[in-house]
Amino acid sequence: MNLPVLLKHYLLARHSARRRQTREELEARQHRKVTAFLTATLAKSPFFASYYKGLALEDWRNWPTTDKALMMANFDEWNTLGMSKAEAFETASRAEHDRDFVAPPGGITVGLSSGTSGNRGLFLVSPKERAAWAGAVLAKTLPGPLWQQQRIAFFLRADSSLYQTVRSRRIAFRYFDMSRPPGMHLAPLQQLAPTLLVAPPSMLRLLAEAQLEGRLAIAPRKIIAVAEVLEPIDRAYIEGAFQMELHQVYQCTEGFLGSTCAHGTLHLNEDILVVEREYLDDAKRMFSPIITDFSRTSQPIIRYRLNDVLTLSEQPCPCGSAHTALAAVSGRADDIFYGLTVHTEEQVPVFADFVRRSVMFAADQIEEYRIIQHSPTELEAALRIKGDEAVVRQALQEQICKLFDGLGCHVPRVRFVPYHFEPGLVKLRRLQRSYVLH
Ligand SMILES: [Zn+2]
Known part of the structure; x- marks a missing residue:
């Protein structure tokens, strides 16, 4: 040394x-x-x-x-x-x-x-x-x-x-x-x-x-x-x-x-x-x-x-x-989400900070989450929740709707899957985009 x-x-x-x-x-x-x-x-x-x-x-x-x-x-x-x-x-x-x-x-x-x-x-x-x-x-x-x-x-x-x-x-x-x-x-x-x-x-x-x-x-x-x-x-x-x-x-x-x-x-x-x-x-x-x-x-x-x-x-x-x-x-x-505008079908960025805010506004009961964007109109969400799951899911769906709608974009469908993540060799990315932008 x-x-x-x-x-x-x-x-x-x-x-x-x-x-x-x-x-x-x-x-x-x-x-x-x-x-x-x-x-x-x-x-x-x-x-x-x-x-x-x-x-x-x-x-x-x-x-x-x-x-x-x-x-x-x-x-x-x-x-x-x-x-x-x-x-x-x-x-x-x-x-x-x-x-x-x-x-x-x-x-x-x-x-x-x-x-x-x-x-x-x-x-x-x-x-x-x-x-x-x-x-x-x-x-x-x-x-x-x-x-x-x-x-x-x-x-x-x-x-x-x-x-x-x-x-x-x-x-x-x-x-x-x-x-x-x-x-x-x-x-x-x-x-x-x-x-x-x-x-x-x-x-x-x-x-x-x-x-x-x-x-x-x-x-x-x-x-x-x-x-x-x-x-x-x-x-x-x-x-x-x-x-x-x-x-x-x-x-x-x-x-x-x-x-x-x-x-x-x-x-x-x-x-x-x-x-x-x-x-x-x-x-x-x-x-x-x-x-x-x-x-x-x-x-x-x-x-x-x-x-x-x-x-x-x-x-x-x-x-x-x-x-x-x-x-x-x-x-x-690479993980920035994109929305598709209703009128011109253009791709516009939906920045991570906005998505985070939507999750926060949706419910206090969300302890952990992961959201993956699979296409401009398809999201996959995994939530770790304390409380009523159906109510929280509904609230998140509404916040996502508000966010994309506010940007003049098609509202993506949100598919819910069970939450699972164990710290290890894979980095935790709570927000992730799975497809490459064209
Ligand atoms: Zn300082």
């Missing part, structure tokens, strides 16, 4: 959180960082040298965007390590299957992102980048300073050596494997008595249930939701069970994008990367992020469009940070 680099980035991130900076100052700093980063990267990455050839450096915010498909199609020329896609894929597969795997020379971590088989991304991280990442993560998530003793419980779908980076003499780090039955984790978790609990919302919800029923009695100083959309319905339940504010980390293989401040507001980590906005709605509240990570050189992430939908907060955060405040990471763009 490159401790000096880790400490440097830990202190930088801590400093940035305390710094009083205007939005203009923040953007000026980003501009300096990005132009220096681009100058160095274009000299080292054959792909970017040709992709951005002849464009004015100062004008980088208008350069063509990139995405995962483009990166995977140009993998060999894109990265600056001279690693081929075949080589990287073999290394990643070996690391996934073989626990005794020895890291390749140079200590480069190769990771495979989740996704359907044809759509998985390959990610390269150098030891220095790993240390920088760990420093920033620790600064933004630990419930106390780095030199304080911590016991971290981390629930993940796959172990990653990246996360093991944070282990140290003062920080006990225990990984809980989500591919195992959830009930098996209660006793070891109780024994660890974590000061920091990090898990996807679906797992936190299950732990919250155990806590409420007396099968678990832990008192972490901080709880952080990761890796799944944090739905308001789950947030309220988890916060109620543990009697504390729930924090969030917004992290993906492409970067460490966001984390909550002391007030519990999710801010974009604009001290370590630039997040531009591709707006999705006329009100300009929702957008897909286009990220430029000016600290990552092994596999440059430049004007890289992510498939997520982020919702801006309507009020500024009382912490006064110049970093963008989000109301929510609302889901994936």
